[in-house]
Amino acid sequence: MSFNIYFPAKAHKYEFSLLREFYNPKRRNYRRELEIIKDILETVSLHEGSTKTFIMYRAYLSYKSLIKYMNKLLKAKLLREDNSRYYLTDKGKFFLKLYKEYRKTLEELEKEYECLEKTKRSLKKLLSEK
């Protein structure tokens, strides 16, 4: 599992673009939340019956924020608790699958967008050269 280097670094790049909504610095919290939830769920899926501390280290979270997200996940029934050990529900598995697809298409889209910007630049170059 890697750190989330994905968002903050690229946020500014797309500030005035089509992909703005997904990378807007002002809305970064939302993206981060999905990513954190994915990290938590992935940890639990790889290690069934993880304890809170284990998840905390694997998802790179503080105890306080872990509790915040865990409560949300338990409430939404993506996780279930059994004797202070945590297990993934079917809904949680579905979420994880859906999120991975989402993330993959977003990366593809990003590449396509870069390609688009390149053609735009070449058009502008045609206009500017003498």
Added chain:
Amino acid sequence: MRKHKRCYLRIVADILSILTSRKNVRKTHIMYGANLSYTLLNRYLNDILIANLISQNHEGYYKITNKGMTFLDIYESYVKKKEQVEEKIAEMKSKRGELQHLLSSQSP
């Protein structure tokens, strides 16, 4: 609702496409075809002439050059691709909505 402002590239492409469809085009034709005012048209034509996308003969008629044709081709493919990307972005938004819905405790 008000229509979106055309971007610079779009206006240039509009001007060039008029030149491809007709021969012996004068300034006024371009002006009406591209929906531009005279001052704006002069500004754009000046830029395009300097960039060699069109040429002007001694009678004052405008003609599109090869470079202008390649510009139009690239622009068309650009627009097509842009539409595709926009569609995909809409798809992504709905997918994100689904994820959000799963996170809310009301969903089954």
